[in-house]
Amino acid sequence: MMLTAEFFNRPTLQVAPDLLGATLFVGTAAGLCSGRIIEVEAYLGAEDRASHAANGPTPRSEVMFGPPGRTYVYFIYGVHHCLNFVTEAEGVAGAILIRALEPLQGLDIMAARRKMAIKGKLCHGPGNLCRALGLDRSWNNRSLTDQGPQKIYLIKSSEKPKFRQSTRVGIKKSKDLPYRFLLD
DNA sequence: TGGATGATCGCA
């Protein structure tokens, strides 16, 4: 079952665990890559000081306030890109950061982009994951239902995944909120 | 443990 806007049009903290186990597909000229989502983090609005949306919309973060089920891809530390999916109704900020995948298809393409051997953790860490999938800022604010040579979409797993919850990684503010979700 | 490396944003 393909995930669309209505799946994301819910409280972010409900969507985040439901996203675990889903398969992410990214198609480019190089071919199709996919992987199972095994780690995510939720980012909310004003109540979440670690969120890019904490101080209201800005040119970068306005997509987080936009309609659900779209991508939010940003550039960080002058080096890395990070992939999110926007949650909640239009006007309400929320997004889910994809932190790790278990690679399923296109491992050769991912390994070439990462300049590493096919074995090992090709898609662990939000920056590494974007590198492996070939995602950059041109993938920001994309719909999951767009067709064409370049596409990104999600297929939900049928089973209800068991997961662990913990605090988020690499933040200074709101660091005690348990908004990180990992597959068991 | 700190350096890479550049966009972003609050504040002046």
Next chain:
DNA sequence: GCGATCATCCAG
């Protein structure tokens, strides 16, 4: 404009 900061990664 300016500068502190940053949802990271990896070498050493």
